Amino acid sequence: MTGQTGTAEALTANEVARIKADFEILEHQVNGADIVYLDSGATSQKPRCVYEAEQHYYENANAAVHRGAHTLAVEATDLFEQGRETVAKFIGAKTNELVWTSNATEALNLISYSMSNASLGRGGEAAARFRLGPGDEILTTELEHHANLIPWQELAFRTGATLRYVPIAEDGSLRYDLIVSLVTERTKLVAFTHVSNVLGTITDTRRFVDAARKVGALTVLDGCQSVPHLPVDVKSLDVDFMAFSGHKMLGPTGIGGLYGREELLNAMPPFLTGGSMITVVDMEHAEYLPAPQRFEAGTQRISQVHGLATAASYLDEIGMDRIADWEEHLGELLYQGLSALEGVRVFGPADAKRIGTVPFEVIGVHPHDVGQFLDSRGIAVRVGHHCAQPLHRALGVTATTRASTYLYNTEEDIKALIEAVASVREYFGV
């Protein structure tokens, strides 16, 4: 994926500087220093065109979609559905294979609740392959964000199925060698992340998909940290579902997506129910629309969809392969630069393919104190367990400091971080 395209020209420092200028917030100062934003793993900053698109929508086309015949309603519906087309294309999906959700968390819960509804008999025979019960297994990994763990724990509790996981090795790499023995005829669902939000490492998705295919298990990919940073094509990844969040890929908050194979989405019972997802309703029952509307009950997030589509076009114009190459370079600078510092321990396998995300520990200084020190120099990083407590436990720590880049980060940003981290121990007297 990254670095393999070969044809694309690498982003130049000048281009990155021009990109950075599209982000108003990055021109600001915090605590008297130029802001160095290295927390894009949590949420990305937004270019002007994204919030201008939202403003444009409110000024020119605001109306409820798929309801009413007036002109504004038609324009709003057009923008909403064009947005779906743009973002679906961005991830290599067909337009009707993209369901809007609030974020990745809701997308993953949608699958979890749809499957428990199927397990109660909803959706009938068509939904039989989504049913779970005692003896069935769900497989996830020890690497996951809580959003790709807890919905499966809950699904297991609700249905009597058993949750298993692929553990990680001491250095944080996935134990791929165990997949073949963990995926059995009992396995009905395999959920795994494309990129670890803590370690930044890129998963070898083939290993999971091949094993799952062999036994007919469904695959769910957490694309939260890959869709913003790598070229992602759901068809060549060959997964059944993928969840992602708009706010991590330059889009607004409140919008995310679930990709699902058309025939699967159309066989699944709904999760949230109500208006806009039905055909015929009487006092006893209702008939449901096909996907994606089946899963989009209630008034939708229209300005957010338009904003996210604008973000996807912005990324597309620059080129996801070029962005991936740039971030691979920044990730390398981060990993090497931090590893070279005395008293700093970097987490994650040294030889892995990674995005520009690197977690580390300054020996003898708690991550919160590290984060506070960096903040006083205008540097924003994330500290804590990054919603991945089991992973931290496996690494033998309760918290880490994580630097994570995006396309607007410069080599100077990385240099500023490394210089600041180099003086942390002296400041705290260790």
Next chain:
Amino acid sequence: MNELDQLYQQVILDHSKRRIGSPLVEPEGGHRHGESHQHNPICGDQIRVRVELEGEKFTAMSWEGDGCSISMASASVLSEMLPELTREEFLDKLDLFREMMRSKGTMTPDEEVLEDAVAFAGVSKFPARVKCAMLAWVAAEVAMLEAA
């Protein structure tokens, strides 16, 4: 002094390393004792505090914890202050400490009452860190109620 230096006063940095009162010690026979485990889910900081009382008076506090320098130093300072205080004196100090933490840096604390804990005045300018400073105090209060 810049804001960062106000937050990380030397007293705090020293206490975070010395950790007076840590690790936990078994309570003496005959004394009433109570224990409390407090956890900050946002950052994962956690502390277990054990207090001993004889009548109305604290005789000892010991603790074990894992957390940032602010939370660890706060526990250390408190376990130095607590022995010999009555329950009422502790609650007065707790009220004042809490008031200081909520003051957003506007309060000049009474050093007579708060002793070394005045060093935490700078923390009140960093709302995200107030919980760190409060953790041991809250644990001590709950432990005291347990012992009652």
